[in-house]
Amino acid sequence: MKNLVVLTGAGISAESGIKTFRDADGLWEGHDVMQVASPKGYLNNPELVLDFYNQRRRQLLTVKPNKAHYNLKELETNYNVQIITQNVDDLHERAGSTNIVHLHGELLKVRSTENENDVIKWRKDLNLGDVCKLGSQLRPHIVWFGEMVPMLEMAIEITKKADILVIIGTSLQVYPAASLIEFVKRNVPIYFIDLNPNINEGAYKNLRIIKENATNGTDKLLNLLIQ
Template sequence: MKKKLVVLTGAGISAESGIKTFRDADGLWEGHDIMEVASYDGWIKNKSLVLDFYNQRRRQLHEVQPNLGHITLAELENDFDVHIITQNVDNLHEQAGSSNVLHLHGELFKVRSDSHFSPEIFEWKTDLTENDKDSNGNQLRPHIVWFGEAVPALDEAVEITQEAAIFVVIGTSLQVYPAAGLLHYTNPTIPIFYIDPKPATIYDLPNPLEIIALSATEGLPILKNKLLAK
């Protein structure tokens, strides 16, 4: 039986494919206050602005490709039972060939009804407008978990994490919760690997921890060789 390898990925791995993290040092997202484009209040206040913001993100996904980091994770499925939990809303893991990808924060190529009574999710590759409705006439919105909203996939992510034999963190500052808290659901005896060029300090973690202070494209091939050598 293959060992269960669970991987938490963040913006760093997608940035190497050219996807903008779009959050500046001053906290603005391409000139917008974060709450204007990533909260339900912002959506109610100015749907046109929010739709345009995510339409731009969606268009960009048509222009980028998976990088060596994504590809290496897909290749690891030859030897491990790989499960990816990602904070990213792109589909680059899937494009690279990864089979088990759980999106904590939603997906840009999906939309859903603005009504809480209509849980249906739709594939959506083009621009979304205020004229786009579900079959009941409800406005469609980006399938994105905005600030202040619940994270529907969290329980599943916790369950996957608890079953991990190896846990890997890639390209995240571990500042965004609840995703960052997943580390503390691991079995305390399993090894954890952290790949990031500027790794955050991890406190109160009993696990064996190895930091690879490199980018995803540099660090993942190294990790792959380490894992296969064991």
């Protein structure tokens, strides 16, 4: 089967009711991003950071995958589908997709502040005093600004092997995730699904823009890719 690589962003989860929490003025729920999504912010005010992600986690547990998520699962009947997501939710997993790389971490996991490989599944609030088995404070399993993106190399290798690339609900403005499009082989078809695409079809060879939201766009994608 052909390798179909899908890069997803906040736009696909927004249709499930997940707020992107980045306002027009760049603030995250009224906070400067560096206050709630950086190592320095965590050191300065860990309670604020933990509360920020506790609110995100609580909201995630109230929503469900939408049709776009299920459409991507349906593509697995005809393609080797690999999803590279910038989203920290688990909606792709809940929809049944089987090959998912989370570039920016996962809300429903936490990890030790001393050992980044000590990762634990977590569905409740995370508070100061919650520690790993060795006694170190736990933190959200999220890639904060200024931190390395450990799954990036895997994502690059997956993208290099793509026979088809699909981009859904991401502006391709956040690096390094935005650079992945540069790693596809020449002549690989690229489908860009977004209500307000910020690139034109002449930007890349074989680029086709589907100006729709994620649900309607993936409906069209199924018609195009599954004959």
